[in-house]
Amino acid sequence: MFRTARSKVQTWITAGAGTIAALFVAGLMGAFGALPAHAPPQLPLDTAIDAGRWRVQPVRAYVSHAKVYGVLMKPGQKALVLEADMTNRTAQSDKAYFDVFKPDGLALPDPMPMIALTRDETLTPELHPGMTERMAYVWPLAGDAIVPASLSFGVTAEIFKPRDNLYGMPGWFNPYRLGTITLPVADVPATGS
Helix, strand or coil: CHHHHHHHHHHHHHHHHHHHHHHHHHHHHHHHHCCCCCCCCECCCCCCEEECCEEEEEEEEEEECCCECCECCCCCEEEEEEEEEEEECCCCCECCCCCCEEECCCCCCCCCCEEEECCCCCECCCECECCEEEEEEEEEEECCCCCCCEEEEEEEEEEEECCCCCCCCCEEEEEEEEEEEEEEEEEECCCCC
16 A cells, blocks of 8 residues: 555656746747847958858959840839858858848848949859859839938858758758848949949
């Protein structure tokens, strides 16, 4: 009889301690999850940035009021242009660079930029491994859109996995915001680019 009562008490104590520990851990996780997220770091402009499959170095940003690198503007539009040197760090040609840069704080009619090589105005080219190319990210804007004199761009990176969870194949996954770059924005009149 005592063995049965003792084992019941031990079971209740163990279950109670386990429940209390679980509630304590859940409370801590909830408390830490409610903390404000840290702002992404400000990235340097004077050195190349490793952003997963790409090495990028922003060069300049400006607003163009005319055709720029083969991208036509509709009447009443202007374009925000970010030029950056990009190097493909992978072993194969790729053009998965559309989400690398995103301007912060601007209402964009289309968040997807047009991207061109600056040397020959080729739109959305594949970048070859190890070759650095200057690329122009072009976002059309309404003609009356106000672009500040200094603008921040979010930089998105990815993580390489030798084996993904679904297919067991290597690839670049889990895009995340690596940080922010801030550039002065020049205003280029319609006669130049």
